[in-house]
Amino acid sequence: MSRSKLNRLTFAAAALATANAIAIASSLLSGQARADEGMWLFNALPKKQLASKYQFEPTQAWVDHVMLSSVRFNSGGSASFVSSNGLVLTNHHVAADTLFKLSTAEHNYNEDGFLAKTLEEEIPATDLELNQLISIEDVTAKVNEAVKPQMAPADAFKARQAAMAEIEKESLDKTGLRSDVVTLYGGGRYHLYRYKKYTDVRLVWAPEAASAFFGGDADNFEYPRYCLDVTLFRVYEDGKPAKIDHFLKMDPNGAKDGDLVFVSGNPGRTRRILTSDAVEYQRDTALPRTLNLLRRREIALQQYGLEGPEQTRRGRDDLFGVQNSRKAYTGMLAGIQDPSYIEANRKSEQETFSTLKADPKLAGLAGAWDTIRDLQSKRREMLLKSASLRTQLVGFAEKIVLMASDDTKPSAQRLREFRDSARQSLEQELFSEVPVYEDLERALLADELSRLAEDRGINDPLVKTVLAGKSPRTRAADIIAGTKLMTAEGRKELAKQGLEGIKNSTDPLVKLIRDMEPEYRKIREATEAIDEQERQAYAKVTEAKFAVGGDSVYPDATFTLRLSYGAVSGYESKGKQVPAHTKLGGAFEHEKVHLEKDPWVLPKSWHAAKDKLNPDTPFNFVSTADIIGGNSGSPVVSRDGAMVGIIFDGNIESLPGDFYYSDKQARSVSVHIAGVLEAMRKIYQAGHLADQMGK
C-alpha cells in the first residue's frame, strides 16, 4: 500500500483511553494484553483469553468463515461480503473516494447519495481493488536467512527486500493469488498473506453525506452519534455478480448491552511496540511535524474551496480526510504528552530489563533499546530532508518515472512498490480514469513547492533546481500547464515509452521528477538503512516480549486482517453515564438540539420518512473492541458469526490508541445493522437490496 493511502487511513480510531495510562503502559510493556486489548492474527487468536473471560471457543470453521467473509478496500478501509451475489458493505467514508471520483459538477453522488434499482444501474468504480484473505503462512525463517550478520544496514535491507519479493513472486506464480509478505512485530515475524482480488467493483447504494456524516467534523470522534455511515458495492466476475461462498448473515437483534462482539478488519497502523525513546521522538518531533503539515494542507484546501461551489466539491474528500487525520493526530499527541504516560512506560521498561538480565539467554536483548534510542536522532536529521512533493498528480508522475528506472533491474532488486508481484495493483492505481483537477493540483503544487523551499531553504541545491529560478506559484502554474499526465491516457503513454522516453521527455513534470530522482533515492536509501536497523532491533524487542508475555502478545497493526473482540458497553464521561446505544429517533432530536444548523441537517429523505420509521430501532453503538484507522467498515460479528454492525469511528478518548489501549472510556463506534436495514427499507427504497443481504 502506498504511503498516500496509508495517510488516508487514519480514519476511525482505536478504542483506548488517556486516563489510565499507568496501568495501560505497564500491561503493554510487559507484553501482556489485558482487558479486551489486541488486534489478533487470524492464525494466532487469543483462545485462552476468550475462553476465560467470555467462555467462547471459536471453531476452525467459525474462524475461516469470518476470515473469508472479510474484505479489504485497498483504497484504505475494511468491509465484508453480505450476500451470496457479491454485495459488499463498507462505510460511506471508505466509499467516499469512489463516490468523489464518480461524481461530476452535474452528479454529486457523495452529497446526494445513489441507488441502483437494477443490476444494470450499478456503476463500475474507477480504480477499486478489493482483497479477500485466503491464507497465511509463516515465512520468517526464509526472510531472515537472506540477511547475514556482517551485512551493512543498507545491504541487509536490500537482501531482505529481495527475499520477500522472491517469496511473493513464487507464490503468485504458483497460486495466481495476490501475495504479500507482511512485516509483523516491527520485524520480529514475517508472514505471507495470499489474497483473492476483485477489481470489477460497482456502486450499488449510498445514502447522502448529510446522513452518513451527520454532525460533520464537529461530531467526528464524538459519542453519542447518529450516522448512517454505510455504502453498498457489488463485486463482479466475468461481467456478472460474483458468486460468494462466505458471506455474513444479518442479526438485527444482536449487539445487546454486554454482548461479546468481534471486529474483523484491517487496522492500518499502531505503534504500541515503540520503546520510550521512539515514543519521545514521535511526541517531540515527528507528530508535531505531521500536524503542521496537516494543518497546512487543511488551510490550503479550505482556501481552494472558497473559490466556488465546484471547488468546494472537488476539494471536499481530501479536506474531510485531512481534518479527520488532524483531529486524530491531535488526540494521539495529547495522549502521549501526558508526562505520567511516558514515566510509567519507562518504569515498565526498567522492569523488563531486570527480567531480561536475570536470564543469561535473554540478557543480550536489552541492547536493542539502546540501538533504537540512537536511531531516533538519525530519524530527526532525516525529517526535513524529504524530496517528494505530496500531490495526487506528482505522486503518479513520481511512480511512473521511478518505475521506468527500476524496471531495468530484476524484480527483487527494485524499490518494493515496483516488484513484479505488485505490478497489477500498481497499474490499477496509476492508469485508472480518475479525475485530476488542474486548479486543485496547481494550488497544492504551489504550496508544496513553497513547503520544500521552507524545509530546505531556497539556497538548497535541490530547491534551486526544482524552482528553476521562478517563484513557487509561477513554477507550479508552468508545470501544470505543460504536463500531459493529467489523464490516464497521458500516464499510460509515458509509461509505455519506458526509460528512454522518459529521459527524452520535455514534459515539465517528468523533468521535475527526473531532477528530484537522485536526491529521492539517496534519502530513500538512508531511510531504509535506518528502517533495517530498527527492524533488527525490534525483532529482539519482540523476542523479549514473547519471553515475558508468552502467547498474549499481538503484533502492531499493518493494514492486514485482524480479529478484535470486546463487549458492547457504555462508559462514564464528565461524571455521566453514556449509554452504549443510540436509536434512529434520536437523530431527529440531535438535529433539533443543534437548531438544524449545518452540519446537523438531516437530508429531506429522512424527514419525508420520519413517520414510517420505528424510532426505537438501534442506530449506533459502542464496544470495547480494539480498533484503529483502517478498521473503518469492518463487520462487527456476533458469537454466531452473524453481522450485528459495522465499525465507523472511535470516540475521542480512543485517539491515543496508536500508542496504547484502555477500556476505561475509549470505545469503538459502529452502525447497528438493524438501523441500516430499517433505513434502507423505509428511507431509501432499497428494500430489494436489504432482502438480498444475508442470503
Place this chain on the structure above:
Amino acid sequence: MSRSKLNRLTFAAAALATANAIAIASSLLSGQARADEGMWLFNALPKKQLASKYQFEPTQAWVDHVMLSSVRFNSGGSASFVSSNGLVLTNHHVAADTLFKLSTAEHNYNEDGFLAKTLEEEIPATDLELNQLISIEDVTAKVNEAVKPQMAPADAFKARQAAMAEIEKESLDKTGLRSDVVTLYGGGRYHLYRYKKYTDVRLVWAPEAASAFFGGDADNFEYPRYCLDVTLFRVYEDGKPAKIDHFLKMDPNGAKDGDLVFVSGNPGRTRRILTSDAVEYQRDTALPRTLNLLRRREIALQQYGLEGPEQTRRGRDDLFGVQNSRKAYTGMLAGIQDPSYIEANRKSEQETFSTLKADPKLAGLAGAWDTIRDLQSKRREMLLKSASLRTQLVGFAEKIVLMASDDTKPSAQRLREFRDSARQSLEQELFSEVPVYEDLERALLADELSRLAEDRGINDPLVKTVLAGKSPRTRAADIIAGTKLMTAEGRKELAKQGLEGIKNSTDPLVKLIRDMEPEYRKIREATEAIDEQERQAYAKVTEAKFAVGGDSVYPDATFTLRLSYGAVSGYESKGKQVPAHTKLGGAFEHEKVHLEKDPWVLPKSWHAAKDKLNPDTPFNFVSTADIIGGNSGSPVVSRDGAMVGIIFDGNIESLPGDFYYSDKQARSVSVHIAGVLEAMRKIYQAGHLADQMGK
C-alpha cells in the same frame, strides 16, 4: 504597543507587487523611492517628488491640518476626526475588537450593527485609547549619547532604553502629553512623538458585518470589492462630545480616476531596510514559523467555534484576525520566495558596496551587512526558545507579574513596557472590563502548553515545571479553573498587592508566570542584545542609504503617523483591465454572481433600501498609495485636504509590501466617502450623523 496588538495589526496590506521584483529591489536598495513609494514622516515629506510628479506643493497649514485630523487607534488601526463635535471615522474591522467586547450572547453588535439615535445612546467602549499626534522632535543625538562604543550589547540596550525612558518622562512631565520615542530606520534615527490621548470613546454607528466584510475571507485582499468597512465613534471630554479644531471636510465628488490622493495613517510594520541575509532569515525561518503558528491558531479557533453558535461568536474576532494575518503572511512569503527578487537584491547590494568603497569616509559602513548576516544565525537559535504562552489571559497575567518586579526599579531601568510614561495606557489595557471567556482560554491555553512542549520537548526543564506532571489539557483546565484573573477586579486586586502579594499568591496562573519569569527574562535579555547589535548595524546601513539615496529615503513603518501618496488608478490582472472604482449597485450584482451564498449575503437592510439607493454612487476604489497593516481606517485625502475615502485593504498583489513596493499591480483599497454617506442616509437611517460629518 504590545506585541499582541502588533499581531492584530497585520490587517490591510501595502500597495506593492510581486511582479516587477528586479526594478523594485534595486530602487529600494539604492535607497531611492520611485513611483508613488513611501510612508513619509510628517516632518520630512517628499516635497520634490510631489512637485515634479504631481505639481503639488503642500503648505505647512495643509500638513498640520492633515496631521491633526488624523487619529491612531491604539488597539491597532487608523482613523480621522470627521466633525467638530468629536466624530471619528475608522474601519469596521478596526472597531471589531470593541464591537466584540461590547457584545454579549444577547446583543451582537458586530454581526447586527448599531445605531445611536441620540448622544445618550452612544455606548462607551471598554478599553480604547485614541491618539492624536501633536508634535515630532528629533532626539537622535540624545539617545545615541547614552550608548558608549565599548559597551556590551546588553548594556548598550539598557542604556539606550534608559535614555529613551528619561526623554519620555521629561516630556510627559513638561507637557502632560503621551510621549513616545520612536526608533526609525531600524535604529538610524530617534524621534519624540507627543500625542493628545482620548480615552472616553463611544460607539455611534456600525453597519452589519455582512456589509462591512461582504465576501468574507474569500474576498479579503481581492478586488473588485463592495465593502462598507466603516464605523463611527465619538470622543468625549469631561462627559461631553469633545470640541475638535482639526477635522476633515467631506468631498463626495473626489477620488476620480487619476486623481492625486494622500493617505494619512499609521502603517504598522514594514521591513524594507532588511539586508538580503535578514530577508533570507525571514524567508527560510521566521515566516514559515509564523505561518505554522497562525495555521495552528486558526484551526484551534475553528475547532472551538464548532462547539456551538455562542462559541462561534466568541472566537470570531480572533479567527478573522488570524485568517487575515495568515493570508497576508502567505502572500508576503510568496513574494520573497521568488528567487529573482533576492537575486536582484543581492546584486543591488553589491552596487551599494562599490559606491561605499569608492569613498573612504563611507567604506567602513559595509561591515554592517556582515554584522547583520552573523546575527541571523543567533536569531535562528532563539526562535524556538520563547517562554511565553500566547493567550489574552496569560498576556494579562504576564504583564502584571513582570510589572510588579520591575516596579521595584527606577522607571528607566525597567522593561520598556513598564516605564512610567506608558503606565496609564498599560493600565487601561490591563484593568478594563473586557470579556475573557473561560472555555476559549482553556482551549487556547491547552494548545499553547502543547505547543511549548513541542517546541522545547517535554524533557525541557521549563516544560516540566510548566506542565507540573500533567497533560497539557488537564493542566490548562486546572489553571483556568483556579485563577482569579478572568475579571478586571481580580487583575486590579493582584496588581495592588504588588511583588510581595504575587510571591505569596496561590493563584495557579500567577504561579505559572512566576515559574516562567526567569527563563522569560533570560530570553528577553538575549533577544534585546541581538536587537541592539542590529540597531547599531542598521544605523550604519541607514547612513549608507542616505549617502546613496539622499533625501528620497523614508523609514520603515513603525505604527506612527505617516503620509503616503498616489493616484487613483486601475490595473491589469490576468490580461484584463480592473477599473479603479466599484459602485453601490455592484454589490447586488456581486451577491447574485455568488448565488447569494455565505459569505456573499448582503444584510436585509440593503435589500430593503435597494430601490432608494443611487446605484451609480462610487463605493470602493483603488490607488497606488503605499500602505500596510495598521493603515486600516486611514483617511484618504484630496489635494484640498478633504476626505474622499477611507483605506480598508490592499489587494493580493500588494502583500509582499512588507519587503518591497511596486505600483504595477499592487493597490490600496478604500471605501469611497460618497458610498459611505449614501449608505448612512438611505440604508442605515443615520442621516443625522451624515449631516454632522465635515462640519
